[in-house]
Amino acid sequence: MAPKRAVNAPSAPSPSTSAFSSSASTTLSSGPKTLSANSSVPDIAVHVWQQYLTTTPQRTLLLDAFMAFLVLVGGVQFAYCVLAGNYPFNAFLSGFCAAVGQFVLTASLRMQTSSVEGASGKGASSVPVKAGKGAVGRGKDTDGVSHERAFADFVFGSLILHFFCINFIN
Amino acid sequence: MAESPVDVLLKGSSGQSTRGLLKVIILVTIAAAAVSSRLFSVIRFESIIHEFDPWFNFRATKYLVQNGFYDFWDWFDDRTWHPLGRVTGGTLYPGLMVTSGVIYHILRFLTIPVDIRNICVLLAPGFSGLTALAMYLLTNEMSSSPSAGLLAAAFMGITPGYISRSVAGSYDNEAIAIFLLVFTFFLWIKAVKIGSIMWGALTALFYGYMVSAWGGYVFITNLIPLHIFVLLCMGRYSSRLYISYTTWYALGTLASMQIPFVGFLPIRNSDHMSALGVFGLLQLVAFADFVRGFIPGKQFQRLLTASIILTAGLAFVGLVVLTMSGVIAPWSGRFYSLWDTGYAKIHIPIIASVSEHQPTAWPSFFFDLNFLIWLFPAGVYMCFRDLKDEHVFVIIYSVLASYFAGVMVRLMLTLTPIVCVAAALVLSYILDTYLKISSGPVTRGRSNEDASEGLRSARTPEVGITSYFSKAATTSSIIVYLLLFVAHCTWVTSNAYSSPSVVLASRMPDGSQFIIDDYREAYYWLRQNTPANAKIMSWWDYGYQIGGMADRPTLVDNNTWNNTHIATVGKAMSSREEVSYPILRQHDVDYVLVVFGGLLGYSGDDINKFLWMVRIAEGIWPDEVKERDFFTARGEYRVDDQATPTMRNSLMYKMSYHNYNKLFPTGQATDRVRGTKLPAESPQLSTLEEAFTSENWIIRIYKVKDLDNFGRDHSNAVAFDKGNKRKKATKKKGARLLRSE
Numbered sequence: 001m002a003p004k005r006a007v008n009a010p011s012a013p014s015p016s017t018s019a020f021s022s023s024a025s026t027t028l029s030s031g032p033k034t035l036s037a038n039s040s041v042p043d044i045a046v047h048v049w050q051q052y053l054t055t056t057p058q059r060t061l062l063l064d065a066f067m068a069f070l071v072l073v074g075g076v077q078f079a080y081c082v083l084a085g086n087y088p089f090n091a092f093l094s095g096f097c098a099a100v101g102q103f104v105l106t107a108s109l110r111m112q113t114s115s116v117e118g119a120s121g122k123g124a125s126s127v128p129v130k131a132g133k134g135a136v137g138r139g140k141d142t143d144g145v146s147h148e149r150a151f152a153d154f155v156f157g158s159l160i161l162h163f164f165c166i167n168f169i170n
Numbered sequence: 171m172a173e174s175p176v177d178v179l180l181k182g183s184s185g186q187s188t189r190g191l192l193k194v195i196i197l198v199t200i201a202a203a204a205v206s207s208r209l210f211s212v213i214r215f216e217s218i219i220h221e222f223d224p225w226f227n228f229r230a231t232k233y234l235v236q237n238g239f240y241d242f243w244d245w246f247d248d249r250t251w252h253p254l255g256r257v258t259g260g261t262l263y264p265g266l267m268v269t270s271g272v273i274y275h276i277l278r279f280l281t282i283p284v285d286i287r288n289i290c291v292l293l294a295p296g297f298s299g300l301t302a303l304a305m306y307l308l309t310n311e312m313s314s315s316p317s318a319g320l321l322a323a324a325f326m327g328i329t330p331g332y333i334s335r336s337v338a339g340s341y342d343n344e345a346i347a348i349f350l351l352v353f354t355f356f357l358w359i360k361a362v363k364i365g366s367i368m369w370g371a372l373t374a375l376f377y378g379y380m381v382s383a384w385g386g387y388v389f390i391t392n393l394i395p396l397h398i399f400v401l402l403c404m405g406r407y408s409s410r411l412y413i414s415y416t417t418w419y420a421l422g423t424l425a426s427m428q429i430p431f432v433g434f435l436p437i438r439n440s441d442h443m444s445a446l447g448v449f450g451l452l453q454l455v456a457f458a459d460f461v462r463g464f465i466p467g468k469q470f471q472r473l474l475t476a477s478i479i480l481t482a483g484l485a486f487v488g489l490v491v492l493t494m495s496g497v498i499a500p501w502s503g504r505f506y507s508l509w510d511t512g513y514a515k516i517h518i519p520i521i522a523s524v525s526e527h528q529p530t531a532w533p534s535f536f537f538d539l540n541f542l543i544w545l546f547p548a549g550v551y552m553c554f555r556d557l558k559d560e561h562v563f564v565i566i567y568s569v570l571a572s573y574f575a576g577v578m579v580r581l582m583l584t585l586t587p588i589v590c591v592a593a594a595l596v597l598s599y600i601l602d603t604y605l606k607i608s609s610g611p612v613t614r615g616r617s618n619e620d621a622s623e624g625l626r627s628a629r630t631p632e633v634g635i636t637s638y639f640s641k642a643a644t645t646s647s648i649i650v651y652l653l654l655f656v657a658h659c660t661w662v663t664s665n666a667y668s669s670p671s672v673v674l675a676s677r678m679p680d681g682s683q684f685i686i687d688d689y690r691e692a693y694y695w696l697r698q699n700t701p702a703n704a705k706i707m708s709w710w711d712y713g714y715q716i717g718g719m720a721d722r723p724t725l726v727d728n729n730t731w732n733n734t735h736i737a738t739v740g741k742a743m744s745s746r747e748e749v750s751y752p753i754l755r756q757h758d759v760d761y762v763l764v765v766f767g768g769l770l771g772y773s774g775d776d777i778n779k780f781l782w783m784v785r786i787a788e789g790i791w792p793d794e795v796k797e798r799d800f801f802t803a804r805g806e807y808r809v810d811d812q813a814t815p816t817m818r819n820s821l822m823y824k825m826s827y828h829n830y831n832k833l834f835p836t837g838q839a840t841d842r843v844r845g846t847k848l849p850a851e852s853p854q855l856s857t858l859e860e861a862f863t864s865e866n867w868i869i870r871i872y873k874v875k876d877l878d879n880f881g882r883d884h885s886n887a888v889a890f891d892k893g894n895k896r897k898k899a900t901k902k903k904g905a906r907l908l909r910s911e
Contacts, residue, residue, distance in 0.1 A: 041472060041473060041476050044465060044469045044470075044472065044473050045473070047464070047465065047469075048461055048464045048465060051464040051465075052464065089434070093427070093434070093437070094424070097420065097423070097424050100420060101420035101421065101424065104416035104417065104419075104420050105367060105416075105417065105420070107412070107416070107456070108367050108370075108409075108412065108413040108416065108417060109367070111409040111412065111413060112365075112366075112367075112409070112413070149366070150366070150367070152368075153366050153367035153368040153371075154367055156367065156368055156371055157367040157368070157370070157371045157417055157421065160371050160374070160375065160421055161420065161421055161424065164421065164424040164425055164428060165424065167428060168424065168427060168428060
């Protein structure tokens with residue numbers, strides 16, 4: 001059950017994981033719809049979704065689309081495994097692990113790049129640098145990992161991942 | 171004092187490079203000391219593989235070098251576990267053999283022809299040098315003081331807890347596994363600190379290497395998730411944790427599944443479930459953290475409650491369904507025995523029978539770690555003082571490892587690294603506090619102590635450096651402790667851990683050394699005098715040695731994958747001849763080998779292990795073999811006149827004491843291990859005949875007689891022969907001829 005949960009969890013409203021808390025304090029006031037103190041759960045979810053669409057830069061959206069695609073691929077494989085049997089189990093495992101692994105790698109890349117963007121206030125990000133609680137923490141977290149370094153790391157990790165998958169696929 | 175030239179050397183930019191150079195020199199010295207202190211056995215005896223398991227590893231390595239990697243991977247071994255065979259390629263951890271195979275081929279490529287045996291013998295010392303370096307790196311991540319890493323490296327290099335598994339010749343999985351363990355932890359700490367995919371991926375790679383080398387990888391599999399989990403509970407979630415952990419888990423799990431022996435375990439076995447659970451949890455936490463950025467606290471809490479209830483319910487239902495349907499395997503037996511020390515004794519005698527699975531005796535902590543063991547709690551306390559992420563790791567590691575080391579002797583090995591780290595943290599802290607007069611003498615003083623096992627002559631100056639009494643007292647007492655530590659380590663290594671156990675050494679009354687080489691004598695006899703396909707039955711301890719040294723098929727060996735087969739051998743050994751003989755015939759046994767220490771006082775012999783054979787056999791055939799029957803009415807385990815009839819009629823007893831009394835004057839036969847007088851007449855064997863007995867009677871080999879030519883049973887035939895000597899000679903010849911066909 002757990003692998004399914006790992007994939008499904010982020011897929012609920014939006015397949016992404018990171019660092020937009022810096023935008024929280026500012027965008028809330030100017031957001032499309034303000035929330036009352038005790039609105040219902042679906043309302044909050046809709047609100048989050050709209051916030052996400054308005055504040056995310058283009059490049060990060062691209063990454064998110066890729067992650068959504070990976071979740072889809074993983075979900076399809078898992079559904080196939082449950083419904084039609086797991087006969088080539090090696091193949092299923094390596095396919096599924098490839099999807100999950102690529103997903104977490106992409107999520108990591110997204111965290112690293114978007115937080116650096118937030119901190120430097122450059123690029124497509126329209127978010128002004130606010131000393132939000134999360135932003136300070138984030139900026140410190142991935143200190144010293146530049147965009148290029150993060151991307152190189154991402155490529156390195158993906159290469160290893162796919163090498164193992166191909167080796168395991170039988 | 172001459173401080174000005176030292177100041178010039180150690181301050182400013184030239185000081186940087188001087189210090190770097192000093193560090194390199196010290197580390198190289200430490201590595202050299204680590205290697206050389208493990209060479210006692212090579213110098214004293216010869217370059218020989220030790221003990222039991224290493225013989226299998228050695229044999230497998232030879233196979234790898236001769237037949238190439240792919241043959242090794244698909245190796246089906248029909249010369250062990252006769253008649254079952256063993257899918258060796260799929261049931262071993264190949265890391266060790268592949269490592270030495272690669273070293274062998276590299277040396278070949280460099281036109282340095284080295285015998286594969288020497289590579290195998292010296293692999294463990296070589297890797298212990300690397301372990302010291304890895305230890306330096308790991309400790310450096312923990313402390314800002316430069317001396318901590320050097321101290322830890324020195325401790326790791328010579329501490330007996332690690333030497334016990336890595337002397338030259340103990341060519342076992344642990345030889346490289348401890349290096350991989352320490353280095354993986356170093357990479358992990360680095361990954362958590364920096365939060366980069368690269369370090370996470372490197373951790374995963376070395377984790378994969380570790381999986382291929384040792385079953386103890388489960389320790390890492392559980393320790394890293396626990397580290398993350400504790401950090402999450404402390405409210406320390408950050409993207410660094412997410413990046414390092416998910417990268418490690420995704421890549422590391424795939425890497426571990428590449429090893430055929432591990433296979434699908436990482437997704438099936440409960441031992442690995444904690445890692446998976448933390449992986450899922452981390453996804454949830456990351457997502458929650460992401461969502462929290464969008465909405466104020468109150469709504470977030472409501473959303474959180476709803477989603478937590480939903481996911482927890484789903485996960486619980488899923489877990490129940492999966493466990494009920496048997497997709498997730500239950501915990502393995504070895505795992506249970508970690509939590510309940512009595513478990514193995516009741517349920518799995520074969521695990522309990524191995525001496526290294528016994529609980530640790532208290533003195534052995536001090537014996538293996540000396541003064542590090544009482545510095546260890548102080549080091550853990552130091553980690554509580556500045557509680558960064560990596561210090562949390564040290565604390566978790568030390569708690570877990572201390573527990574496990576208390577449960578099983580051989581897990582002392584996993585405790586040793588963290589003890590070295592903690593002790594080094596404390597010592598460097600003390601030294602930094604007491605030696606800080608100026609920066610010059612401090613580094614000099616430190617570096618001298620680090621290399622204390624190497625540079626004894628250079629130690630005197632730094633005591634005189636300080637004029638304060640307390641500083642002098644503290645520093646000198648620490649130096650005394652360090653010196654004692656070095657002396658203790660050397661003594662322990664030389665006396666306790668450097669015996670090959672294949673070759674035994676003892677002292678003659680005049681003090682000269684007396685080498686007891688019965689094992690190799692007997693195995694060589696087998697090699698020379700029996701057909702290449704003669705099946706040898708012995709207790710499983712000697713299976714690997716017979717396979718490695720005598721190159722003969724065996725019934726059972728140290729792999730112990732088939733309990734029933736081992737129990738069969740146990741039953742044959744512990745039953746009467748009339749019961750045993752059919753078993754021997756059914757399994758094509760040609761020779762039976764027993765180890766007997768009665769003449770020499772060698773206590774590790776088969777009579778002392780006999781009760782385990784009985785217990786294991788009883789586990790499978792409770793009606794036919796009963797442990798109670800081997801004890802006298804007063805509950806004693808005896809071999810003399812008072813021994814029970816079951817004991818005296820058992821095959822093992824007969825083989826051990828057959829003809830033994832002929833060495834002594836009538837009625838004087840004594841067993842020097844048990845310290846008892848033996849019955850006056852020797853036990854009679856009718857279905858076996860003595861084939862070989864080694865010089866000191868340690869190994870006795872018996873040949874299984876063929877069926878009688880006249881169709882009599884063997885006891886009748888023997889009784890008949892007793893009355894007619896001439897007939898016996900002809901009968902024997904006839905039997906031999908039949909055999910050689």
